[in-house]
Amino acid sequence: MRCAVIHPDLSGKIKRRTPALALEEAVNLAEALDVVVVTSLVTKVPKPRAGTLFGKGKVEEIKALLAANDVGLVIIDGKLSPIQQRNLEKEWDVKILDRTGLILEIFSARAATREGVLQVDLAHLTYQKSRLVRSWTHLERQRGGLGFIGGPGETQIESDRRALDDQIHRIKTQLNKVVKTRALHRAARKKVPYPIVALVGYTNAGKSTIFNKITGADVMAKDMLFATLDPTMRGIELPSGRKIILSDTVGFISDLPTQLVAAFRATLEEVLDADLVLHVRDIAHPETMEQARDVVEILTDIGISDKAQEGMLEVWNKIDSLPEAEADAFRTTAERDSKHCITSAKTGEGLDALYETIEDALAEPVFNETLKLEYSQGKRRAWLFAHNVVQGEEQTDEGYVLEVQWTEKTSNQYKVANP
Secondary structure, three states: OEEEEEEEEEOOOOOOOOHHHHHHHHHHHHHHOOOEEEEEEEEEEOOOEOOOEOOHHHHHHHHHHHHHOOOOEEEEOOOOOHHHHHHHHHHHOOEEEEHHHHHHHHHHHHOOOHHHHHHHHHHHHHHHHHOOOOOOHHHHOEOOOOOOOOOOOOEHHHHHHHHHHHHHHHHHHHHHHHHHHHHHHHHHHHOOOOOEEEEEEEOOOOHHHHHHHHHOOOOOOOOOOOOOOOOEEEEEEOOOOOEEEEEEOOOEOOOOOHHHHHHOHHHHHHHHOOOEEEEEEEOOOOOHHHHHHHHHHHHHHHOOOHHHHHHOEEEEEOHHHOOHHHHHHHHHHHHHOOOEEEOOOOOOOOHHHHHHHHHHHHOOOEEEEEEEEEOOOHHHHHHHHHOOOEEEEEEOOOEEEEEEEEEHHHHHHHHHHOO
């Protein structure tokens, strides 16, 4: 489908991003939906109109542009009220998606797991429900009530809203079952003595490419927004021999629809449970600082702890895309700060240093302890040997005396596994 992308430049609004770069991101989002973008533009909106967003003259000007380019779909990179969407569709005779609708469409096309599909469906239905308020004239019709009761019948809009409520309730019920299953999986993982390391970051920052590089997996990793939507986890062994579980997550984006923040909370719980969070940044992007702020805001919204945020490491990716002098400046900064690591997922630069940084961040205080076990407690003894914490052992008349060296986490796992 031939598409036009329009970024409304609301002059009275505080802007975090430059309009030109915001338009570029919107075009990339549209292309992620596999449409052909034939024209794109930034349109100044000095005074937003309640009915059409744009002024009358601008509406006519855009209408002529759309007709000249044979456009069938217009993407407005911003929020449209249901009234504005309806009026513009009628005036321009095209299908219109606002930013929320566009992101929902991309998520619908990409979600692969059952949970991902259910979450997207829930977000879509919630969005559709918000569009029902005087959104289309046919919804104002009334259906005939039963004659012997009297009074007005049920309006079409009430019927549609009730149908959406039923679907939302049904999907939430299904999602609750999936979330409970995931909770069981997380509980099982907590018994495994391997820390979880989660990759987070702005969409297209290079998380999945780094994930593939480290794990040898084949997660979809394209130069495209929202290439990864469903969480992927792999067990890997660091060069030191230490085992960890690495988790790749959905990319974040500015103005993420509130429906999706809520709907994908269960997916992002992988981040909440992580022992270490790696914030992957596209350091070559002109608005990398703004992207980083968006990621931190969303992490805060989903409830990441202050401790996890304080311990979060930044992976400055795509260093190969910077001019050499600028790249060297970033390398120097990273060398002085243990919370930053320079990488190029494309060339492999910095991955060895990243492994060391992960090792150092996961290092826990180690302490020695003496345990006395009866001969009948062979299962506990086997657990200790299986987890390589035994430093020495003696046998007495009463049983085993073991000298163990472990961390507080391993000690707690031992107690959970051997109540």
